[in-house]
Amino acid sequence: MVHAMTNETDPELQPTHEETTEPNTEPAEDFGALLKEFERGHTHKPAGGSKQLEGTVVSLSAEQVFLDIGYKTEGVLPRAAFENNAEGVKAGDAVLVSVKGRNEEGYYELTRHKVAQPRDWSALEAAFAEKTAVVGTVTGVVKGGVTVDVGVRAFMPASRSGTRDAAELEKLVGTEITCRITKLDVTDEDVVVDRRVVLEEQARGLQEGRRAAMKEGDTLTGTVRSLMSYGAFVDLGGVDGLLHVSDMAWGRVNKPEDVLSAGQEIRVRILKIDPATKKISLGLKQLQPEPWEAAAHTYQPGQRVKGTVTRLMDFGAFVELEPGVEGLIHISEMAWGKKVRHPGDLLKQGDAVDAVILSIMPEERRISLGLKQTLADPWLEVSQKFPIGAQITGPVTKLMAFGAFVQLAEGVEGLVHISEITADRRLHHPSDALRVGEVVKAQVLAIDMEKRQIKLSMKQLIPTSIDEYIAEHKVGDVVSGRVVEVSAGRVTVELGEGIRATCRALAEPAAAESGSRDQADLSSLTSMLAARWKGKGAAAAAPAPMGAGQIRSFKVLRLDADARLVEVEPV
Numbered sequence: 001m002v003h004a005m006t007n008e009t010d011p012e013l014q015p016t017h018e019e020t021t022e023p024n025t026e027p028a029e030d031f032g033a034l035l036k037e038f039e040r041g042h043t044h045k046p047a048g049g050s051k052q053l054e055g056t057v058v059s060l061s062a063e064q065v066f067l068d069i070g071y072k073t074e075g076v077l078p079r080a081a082f083e084n085n086a087e088g089v090k091a092g093d094a095v096l097v098s099v100k101g102r103n104e105e106g107y108y109e110l111t112r113h114k115v116a117q118p119r120d121w122s123a124l125e126a127a128f129a130e131k132t133a134v135v136g137t138v139t140g141v142v143k144g145g146v147t148v149d150v151g152v153r154a155f156m157p158a159s160r161s162g163t164r165d166a167a168e169l170e171k172l173v174g175t176e177i178t179c180r181i182t183k184l185d186v187t188d189e190d191v192v193v194d195r196r197v198v199l200e201e202q203a204r205g206l207q208e209g210r211r212a213a214m215k216e217g218d219t220l221t222g223t224v225r226s227l228m229s230y231g232a233f234v235d236l237g238g239v240d241g242l243l244h245v246s247d248m249a250w251g252r253v254n255k256p257e258d259v260l261s262a263g264q265e266i267r268v269r270i271l272k273i274d275p276a277t278k279k280i281s282l283g284l285k286q287l288q289p290e291p292w293e294a295a296a297h298t299y300q301p302g303q304r305v306k307g308t309v310t311r312l313m314d315f316g317a318f319v320e321l322e323p324g325v326e327g328l329i330h331i332s333e334m335a336w337g338k339k340v341r342h343p344g345d346l347l348k349q350g351d352a353v354d355a356v357i358l359s360i361m362p363e364e365r366r367i368s369l370g371l372k373q374t375l376a377d378p379w380l381e382v383s384q385k386f387p388i389g390a391q392i393t394g395p396v397t398k399l400m401a402f403g404a405f406v407q408l409a410e411g412v413e414g415l416v417h418i419s420e421i422t423a424d425r426r427l428h429h430p431s432d433a434l435r436v437g438e439v440v441k442a443q444v445l446a447i448d449m450e451k452r453q454i455k456l457s458m459k460q461l462i463p464t465s466i467d468e469y470i471a472e473h474k475v476g477d478v479v480s481g482r483v484v485e486v487s488a489g490r491v492t493v494e495l496g497e498g499i500r501a502t503c504r505a506l507a508e509p510a511a512a513e514s515g516s517r518d519q520a521d522l523s524s525l526t527s528m529l530a531a532r533w534k535g536k537g538a539a540a541a542a543p544a545p546m547g548a549g550q551i552r553s554f555k556v557l558r559l560d561a562d563a564r565l566v567e568v569e570p571v
Helices: 017-021 031-042 121-130 166-171 196-213 378-385 465-472 515-536
Strands: 053-060 064-068 075-078 094-102 108-111 133-142 145-149 153-157 176-185 190-194 219-228 231-235 240-244 265-273 280-283 304-313 316-322 325-330 352-361 366-370 391-400 403-409 412-417 439-448 453-457 478-487 490-496 499-503 551-560 565-570
Touching: 064 094, 075 094, 094 133, 094 176, 121 133, 121 176, 133 153, 176 196, 190 196, 240 265, 304 325, 325 352, 378 403, 378 412, 391 412, 403 439, 412 439, 465 490, 465 499, 465 565, 478 499, 490 565
Parallel strands: 075 108, 153 190, 240 280, 325 366, 412 453, 499 565
Antiparallel strands: 053 064, 053 094, 064 075, 094 108, 133 145, 133 176, 145 153, 176 190, 219 231, 219 265, 231 240, 265 280, 304 316, 304 352, 316 325, 352 366, 391 403, 391 439, 403 412, 439 453, 478 490, 478 551, 490 499, 551 565
16 A cells, blocks of 8 residues: 555665675765755756656667666656657757656657656645656456555546556556546545546647648658548648648549559658647649649640540540649540531540640649641632532431531532422421431532531422423424513513523514603604614514513523523523
């Protein structure tokens, strides 16, 4: 019990068996007084053992720091107890420490936390009141925890031992631990201690020390502790940092498992430390060269490149040219003539494609790519393949309210306006006469190379009565017709139903103001013609003047099937 340990002193300071049995050759000397004087001069142990000692760094090893604490034997601290693993610690530095006990090599085990070594109930009460950590020895395992000798017999619940299972709890027996008194009843001699709270405080202290030593831009070595969908948590020696998936590589990373694995040791850079939340953001790709820095020299407009489709959007497809460098193929640059509704109609994620660089803006990290530019432009030969007047055959690709689109060749379409579909009836919509996929014949009416438009007509190829008339007659034929219109400089003759011709001979217009005026004009015209005939002697009589409604004979002068034109003259 505690009373038996009250007068306990350091074993190194007690006399040996031989010293106690030797005759006292110097009776004037008081050994007890000498011992007290030695303790005052070398141990600097304060009453109660609750104050820290000031140690002086003597040397450092790969794992420990050795300190002179005023005892005959040096004390040791693990390097991990210092910031940056004691990188900046040197001989002569002063460090406040407390003695926990001795290790197997005989050195004093030290801690930078304030620790007491109580020897009586008053010391225990002081430690309890001040919430000072105390050193104790685990003596055995009991139901629900272990017993600990802290100068008196104390109980420590298993849940507060800092161990994970019963096997680890067994290993504590016989070891010295640092704990805190959480319950003290002197009357009933009931003491409960907690080791876990001390371990947590020590971990927090170490963590705060490490975090305080870190700054943005530092490059550290850490261990991947866990992987999440959004990134990886990296242990930086007691302090966790988050490596976001976007900062793992310059190229696109779909999931952290593609780049890292739990337990992997990596070098990372501190990108940001949030002073409010103390969260640390890390970067892995920042330790590699930025690929866009060389992009302006690597890629040039007009250059043909290869890449992999990484993602599809409504407006286009992103293509990775190299890790960290992506270009965009806009939907308008995917095909020459065919209108692409969605990039997925032509491409899918993971496709390897050839493309041409249309423009590059390294400062904005943008490259515009063209897919159709890798193929021959079918419009370059449109004028030669489909001249105006040519007949084409192709399928209807699309019906719109204003007309139907017909494919002439791969990448080349023409428009048949609704008014050019048929001549025999008026259509409300092209679907009244056509359907998508139907193969039709049409004639090229016009070509606009700049706008890439071709106007077509279907009704021009439908035979009409004038086509048949032209096919059945030849120049020089004498035919009958009725004058339907006489105007200044123009006479129109109807040769049949729906067949009209232009007459070259001009007739004098007949006035129709009044019956007397008509008679006078006709008499004047007759006199003029008679005088002209008399002057010609035996010349043939000239044709009578033409008027609307006359039926007479005409001679065919011209037949133009393409223009559907007939010209005649009176005979």
